Amino acid sequence: MDSASPINFFKGHPSFRLLPNKEITKATEQLLLGENRDYDDDPLNRHPLTYGSNEGALWVRTAITEFVNEKAFKFDRDDKARSKPEYLNLTSGASYGVLNILLQATLPHTGVTKQAFIVSPTYFLINDCFIDAGFGGKLTAIDEKGEESIDLELLEAKLKHFESIDPNPVNENGKELSIIKNPIDISHLKKVYKYVIYVIPTYSNPSGKTYNLETRCKLIELARKYDMLIITDDVYDLLNYSINNDPDKFELPTPIKRFVHIDRETNNDESSYGNTVSNASFSKIIAPGLRFGYHESINKLLATQLSAGGANVSGGTPSQLTSMIVGTLLTNGDAEKILRNLIQTYCERADAMYNAMIKYLPKGTEIRKTEGGYFNWMKLTESYNALEVGKLAQDMYNIVLADGSNFEVIGDKRNLAQSYFRLSTSFLESEQIVEGIKLLGDVCQVYATQNNL
Structure with missing residues (x-):
């Protein structure tokens, strides 16, 4: 989660430019x-x-x-x-x-x-x-x-x-x-x-x-x-x-x-x-x-x-x-103004992510438009293994992804690592999000070739 990767979809906190330094100082x-x-x-x-x-x-x-x-x-x-x-x-x-x-x-x-x-x-x-x-x-x-x-x-x-x-x-x-x-x-x-x-x-x-x-x-x-x-x-x-x-x-x-x-x-x-x-x-x-x-x-x-x-x-x-x-x-x-800016920014990023996912991810990937909060929860088809795709993405492009294994209840797991990724809209700028999703689509193509999908 704390990796210095330029494309880190794991981080669940605001971009540094969104932090309200002036308002808090005031x-x-x-x-x-x-x-x-x-x-x-x-x-x-x-x-x-x-x-x-x-x-x-x-x-x-x-x-x-x-x-x-x-x-x-x-x-x-x-x-x-x-x-x-x-x-x-x-x-x-x-x-x-x-x-x-x-x-x-x-x-x-x-x-x-x-x-x-x-x-x-x-x-x-x-x-x-x-x-x-x-x-x-x-x-x-x-x-x-x-x-x-x-x-x-x-x-x-x-x-x-x-x-x-x-x-x-x-x-x-x-x-x-x-x-x-x-x-x-x-x-x-x-x-x-x-x-x-x-x-x-x-x-x-x-x-x-x-x-x-x-x-x-x-x-x-x-x-x-x-x-x-x-x-x-x-x-x-x-x-x-x-x-x-x-x-x-x-x-x-x-x-x-x-x-x-x-x-x-x-x-x-x-x-x-x-x-x-x-x-x-x-x-x-x-x-x-x-x-x-x-x-x-x-x-x-x-x-x-x-x-x-x-x-x-x-x-x-x-x-x-x-x-x-x-x-x-x-x-x-000022709290209301800060919140408004966050909402507008995250909304723009969520739209960029959704459109990029439709364009670049494999056919059959389950995606949903983020309507609020921080995260998009996507599901690959059964042909893919999200844990393996995530490792390949880090090896090929240094992209950090949070696969489903991170979101299990300890002692009562549901095998979420097989299919799921959580993608954060809070940390990356829209351009980085689009680039990251495009590269993830490339990774999925490589994975499909390697596994004869």
Whole structure:
């Protein structure tokens, strides 16, 4: 992934020219050059360069919810799906966000959390987070189904299977939970879920697919039935290519509702922690080096739990300074401008990639037009082996490709290396993309000749 190859389709981050150096410099100056800020001594916010509150600065959480409610999802004022600052816990990015959720809301070591499910194909580094959290040997792949769904029948069959192994749920006074009690403060126990599932529901990595509303509602129903937590990586959904390019009429495209919105709308139990966590990040819509994101749950209960882990209690929110830089970008309007530029650029690159694939790749290759996010997920015909083609492309032209083997769920593989490549539209310029696809077409011709196809 980190190869210095001039044509690297693996890299999943913005081109360096797209990184908003000037805007971040401006926001940092706005934030820090004044002698004082009116919230420096406010315990809910605090000085940008001191330890933050556990949940993160209130004014930043407010800026995020205003952006989400008004600019992105455009919720009506009385819409129950609307986000509120107390529903958020600020994090140091999506990857750390997932690990924190697993550490604070699951317990696989004693069997309280029985199994983790990961939609396949999946983000290639997420396996490590689950293994670090104790899910080694407890990972089950759930396949995508069609263009807009996942295999919910397989998921429920697997849930019934694991329930049959040990049908008796661990109650909150069970000894299995004692290992997470702080003996100094045993006023309440954490909410620990029996199951957990990880999904990237909008412009998924790597497939680029978006799950429809029916799928989202049914998955939430299953989660409630089996005490399962749905972790959604909501990092690509604002990169929707159906943008209006008229500067006088510009507004961000409206994404499909997130799982947490639907869970909030349909859950009337005030004591419930909900069954969803939106794990969001600003890495894809501003800059990855900021290392800043947030959790959002249906109310303040789970968000507060996620903010109260030992590391947060010790040092406060993990990204106090960068969270306030992002908060400044949100309030001064530059975040929206940065996002618009990214969308326009990625849309142009995705069009260039799609047209080049049609022109240069072998007949029968399954390709789909990228409608948002970062990636194009292509499938070669059965005559080709993607793993071998990828090696040949690197040997012949030093092209770096991500074949399907990178996107498997560890311990429950689907032989994705046989046919699939994930091609990123975020890093290469349009001209490099076209050249790379043309050369890949040449590689496929050489492979066909060598293998008498």
